[in-house]
Amino acid sequence: MEAILRETSISRRGKRLRSVKDGAGLGDAYGGMLERIRAQGGEKTKLAIATLTWICHTERPLQVDELCHALAVEIGATDFDPDNAPSIDTLLSCCQGLITVDKEASTVRLIHFTVKEYLCSHPDLFSKPHSAIAEACLTYLNSQQVKNLSSHPLLDHQSMPFLEYSSRYWGTHANKELSDHARTLALELLNQYEYHASAVSLLKQALPLGCVGGIGASPCFSGLHCASFFGIIELVSALINAKGCQINQPDCAGNTPLLWAARNGDERVVKLLLERNGVDPNRPGMGGRTPLGWAASGGRGEVARMLLGREDVDPDRADNQEATPLSWAAQNGDEGVVKLLLDRKDVDPNRPDENGRTPLGCAAIEGHEGVVKLLLGREDIDPDRIDNQGGTQLLWAAQSGHEGVVKLLLDHKDVDPNRPDKNDRTPLGCAALGGHEGVVKLLLGREDIDCDGPDNQEGTPLLWAVRGGHEGVVKLLLDRKDVDPNRPGENDRTPLGYAALGGHEGVVKLLLGREDIDCDRPDNQEGTPLSWAAQSGHEGVVKLLLDRKGVNPNRPDENDRTPLGCAAIQGHEGVVKLLLGREDIDPDRLDNQGGTPLLWAAQSGHEGVVELLLDRKDVDPNRPGKNDRTPLGCAANEGHEGVAKLLLGREDIDCDGRDNQEGTPLSLAAQNGHEGVVKLLLDRKDDSPKYPDENDRTSLGCVVVEGGHE
Numbered sequence: 001m002e003a004i005l006r007e008t009s010i011s012r013r014g015k016r017l018r019s020v021k022d023g024a025g026l027g028d029a030y031g032g033m034l035e036r037i038r039a040q041g042g043e044k045t046k047l048a049i050a051t052l053t054w055i056c057h058t059e060r061p062l063q064v065d066e067l068c069h070a071l072a073v074e075i076g077a078t079d080f081d082p083d084n085a086p087s088i089d090t091l092l093s094c095c096q097g098l099i100t101v102d103k104e105a106s107t108v109r110l111i112h113f114t115v116k117e118y119l120c121s122h123p124d125l126f127s128k129p130h131s132a133i134a135e136a137c138l139t140y141l142n143s144q145q146v147k148n149l150s151s152h153p154l155l156d157h158q159s160m161p162f163l164e165y166s167s168r169y170w171g172t173h174a175n176k177e178l179s180d181h182a183r184t185l186a187l188e189l190l191n192q193y194e195y196h197a198s199a200v201s202l203l204k205q206a207l208p209l210g211c212v213g214g215i216g217a218s219p220c221f222s223g224l225h226c227a228s229f230f231g232i233i234e235l236v237s238a239l240i241n242a243k244g245c246q247i248n249q250p251d252c253a254g255n256t257p258l259l260w261a262a263r264n265g266d267e268r269v270v271k272l273l274l275e276r277n278g279v280d281p282n283r284p285g286m287g288g289r290t291p292l293g294w295a296a297s298g299g300r301g302e303v304a305r306m307l308l309g310r311e312d313v314d315p316d317r318a319d320n321q322e323a324t325p326l327s328w329a330a331q332n333g334d335e336g337v338v339k340l341l342l343d344r345k346d347v348d349p350n351r352p353d354e355n356g357r358t359p360l361g362c363a364a365i366e367g368h369e370g371v372v373k374l375l376l377g378r379e380d381i382d383p384d385r386i387d388n389q390g391g392t393q394l395l396w397a398a399q400s401g402h403e404g405v406v407k408l409l410l411d412h413k414d415v416d417p418n419r420p421d422k423n424d425r426t427p428l429g430c431a432a433l434g435g436h437e438g439v440v441k442l443l444l445g446r447e448d449i450d451c452d453g454p455d456n457q458e459g460t461p462l463l464w465a466v467r468g469g470h471e472g473v474v475k476l477l478l479d480r481k482d483v484d485p486n487r488p489g490e491n492d493r494t495p496l497g498y499a500a501l502g503g504h505e506g507v508v509k510l511l512l513g514r515e516d517i518d519c520d521r522p523d524n525q526e527g528t529p530l531s532w533a534a535q536s537g538h539e540g541v542v543k544l545l546l547d548r549k550g551v552n553p554n555r556p557d558e559n560d561r562t563p564l565g566c567a568a569i570q571g572h573e574g575v576v577k578l579l580l581g582r583e584d585i586d587p588d589r590l591d592n593q594g595g596t597p598l599l600w601a602a603q604s605g606h607e608g609v610v611e612l613l614l615d616r617k618d619v620d621p622n623r624p625g626k627n628d629r630t631p632l633g634c635a636a637n638e639g640h641e642g643v644a645k646l647l648l649g650r651e652d653i654d655c656d657g658r659d660n661q662e663g664t665p666l667s668l669a670a671q672n673g674h675e676g677v678v679k680l681l682l683d684r685k686d687d688s689p690k691y692p693d694e695n696d697r698t699s700l701g702c703v704v705v706e707g708g709h710e
Contacts, residue, residue, distance in 0.1 A: 149163070397427075
C-alpha cells in the first residue's frame with residue numbers, strides 16, 4: 001500500500017496498483033486512496049464520489065463524454081449547461097488513480113474489478129445511488145435543451161451525448177430506488193412523453209432492428225407505455241388514473257402497455273392493468289404476438305398464469321410466424337406454462353408453426369425432456385409428424401444429441417425410428433453425423449433399425465460418422481453384422497477413403513481391424529485411401545495403410561499420379577520418407593502431365609522432399625516434364641534457390657538443358673529476375689550465358705526485354 005501511495009503521479013499510482021498480484025493488500029490500498037480523495041476536500045471530493053457512484057452503478061460502461069455530461073447535471077434544474085461538464089483529466093485527478101479510460105472502447109472504468117467490490121462493501125460511501133442516478137437522468141431529459149430536440153427532430157442529437165443512456169435506463173434505476181423527487185420528475189417527463197426525443201431513443205434501443213425503421217418523430221409511445229416498459233407500478237398507477245388515459249393504445253410497433261409489461265415480465269404491472277375495465281388481453285403487437293405469446297416466449301411464467309386466468313384470453317392465437325403460446329412455452333422448456341395450456345380444451349397440441357413444426361417438435365429440438373413428457377402424455381398428440389424440412393421430432397432430437405428425449409420418443413409405439421427427412425437421412429444418420437454416441441446406442445438397440453441405409457448423398461450412418469472422425473460411433477456401427485464397411489458414398493469413396501482423407505487415424509485403425517475391409521479400393525477419381533492420405537500429409541494413416549499387404553503403394557489416380565507424387569507436390573516430407581522406405585516403390589514415375597515426383601517438388605520449392613528424392617539412385621535428376629523442362633529448369637523459373645543448390649550439387653546434373661521453347665535454367669531465372677539462382681548458375685563452368693532461346697535471345701537479352709532486372 002505504501003509503495004502505491006508513494007508514487008508521485010496518478011498514472012504511476014495506477015500502474016503500481018495494476019501490478020499488485022492476487023488482491024494482496026488491495027483493501028488497504030483502496031482505503032488509503034479514499035482517504036486521499038476525502039483529503040482533497042470541497043468540490044474535488046464531491047466530484048470524485050459522484051464519479052465513482054456512476055461508474056459503480058450504471059447499467060453499462062459510460063463513454064467519456066457521456067460520463068462528463070452526466071456529472072454536469074444539476075438535479076432539478078430546468079436547463080442543462082454543457083459548459084458545466086468536467087474534463088476527463090479533472091476526473092482522473094480527483095479519483096486519485098481509481099479510474100482509467102479504456103482506450104479501445106473510449107469508456108471510463110475502475111482500475112481493477114476489486115475496486116467495485118471494495119467500494120460497494122461500504123454502504124456509507126454511496127447514499128441511494130440508483131435514486132440519485134434516476135434523478136440526474138430525469139432532470140436531463142426534462143431540460144429545455146432536450147425538449148428542443150423533441151420539437152426539432154432534425155437537430156443533431158450527438159450534441160447531447162447523455163440522451164441515449166438516460167432515455168434507456170432512467171426507469172431501470174428508478175425501479176430499484178424511486179425517491180419522491182424522482183417520481184415527480186418522472187411524471188413531468190411522462191405527461192409529455194409521446195412527442196419527446198427520449199421516446200424515440202428508448203424505442204430505437206428496445207425494439208428489434210427490423211422495427212426501428214418504422215419509428216417516426218412521433219412514435220405514439222405514451223408515458224403509460226414507457227412506465228409499463230420499465231415496470232414502475234407507482235407511475236403506471238398514477239397514469240392510468242389520469243383523465244383521458246387510453247389503456248389499449250398501441251405504439252408505432254403495435255404494442256399496448258399490457259404487452260410491454262408482459263414482454264418484460266413485470267407481474268405487478270400486468271396484474272394492475274388486467275384489473276382495469278376495458279383492457280384487451282388479446283391485442284397483438286410486434287410480430288402479431290399477443291401478451292400471452294410474449295410471456296410464453298420470454299419465459300415469463302407467472303405473467304402467463306395471470307393472463308390464462310382471464311376467461312376472455314385466447315390461449316391458442318398464433319403470431320405472424322404461426323407460433324402459438326404453447327409452441328413458445330415448449331421451445332423455452334417452461335413446463336408450468338405448458339401444463340396450464342394443455343389443461344385448456346381450446347389449445348391444439350399439434351398446431352404447427354410456419355416451419356410446420358409442432359410444439360412437440362419445438363421441445364424435442366431444444367432437448368426439453370419434461371415438456372416432451374407432458375406432450376407425449378396427451379392421447380391426441382402426433383409424435384411422428386413431419387415438418388416442412390421433412391424432419392420428425394425423433395430426427396431433430398437425435399441430430400441435437402438429446403438422449404432423454406430420444407428415449408421418450410422411441411418408447412412411443414407411433415414413432416418410426418427409420419423415418420427419414422427430405423434428404424433421406426434417418427435419425428441414426430443424423431446422430432452419427434453429429435457424433436452423438438449415446439443416441440446412436442439407443443437407436444441401435446431397436447430391432448427394427450436400419451443401420452446401413454444411404455441418404456440422397458449416398459451417405460450411410462457409418463460414412464457420416466467416419467467423415468466426422470467419431471470413433472465411438474464408428475465402433476458401435478462396425479460391431480453390427482448388417483453394416484457394410486466398404487459401402488461407398490457419392491464420389492464412390494469408401495468410409496476408409498474418407499477417414500484417410502480426413503486424417504482420422506483412430507477411425508482408420510478401427511476400419512482396418514475388419515477382415516472384410518477393402519484397403520485399396522479407388523473412388524471415381526481413381527484415388528485410393530493411400531493416395532488421399534499421402535496428398536493430405538497424414539503420416540500416421542499412411543503408415544497404417546503401408547503396413548497392409550493388400551495396398552499398392554504405386555497405384556495411380558486419374559492423373560496417373562502415384563501416392564508419392566501426391567505427397568511430393570504438396571511437400572509432405574514425412575509421407576515421402578515413409579513411401580521411399582518401401583522396396584517396391586517407383587520414385588521416378590511420370591504422371592499424365594509429364595511430371596515426376598522430383599519435378600513437382602522442385603517446381604513447388606519443397607527442399608526437404610527434393611533432398612530425399614535426390615538421395616535415390618533410381619531417380620533421374622534431369623528427367624523432363626511434358627514441356628521438356630527439367631527439375632532444375634522448374635526450380636530456376638520459380639526462383640527456388642535452395643532447390644537449385646541441391647540439384648546443382650549432383651555431379652550428373654544438366655545445368656544447360658533446354659525446354660521446348662529453347663529456354664535454359666539460366667535464361668528462365670534471368671527472365672524472372674531471380675538473382676540468387678542466376679548467381680548459382682553463373683558459378684557453373686558448364687553453363688553458357690550466351691546460349692540463345694527459341695527467339696535467339698540470350699540470358700542477358702531476357703533480362704533487358706523482361707523489365708531490366710539490374
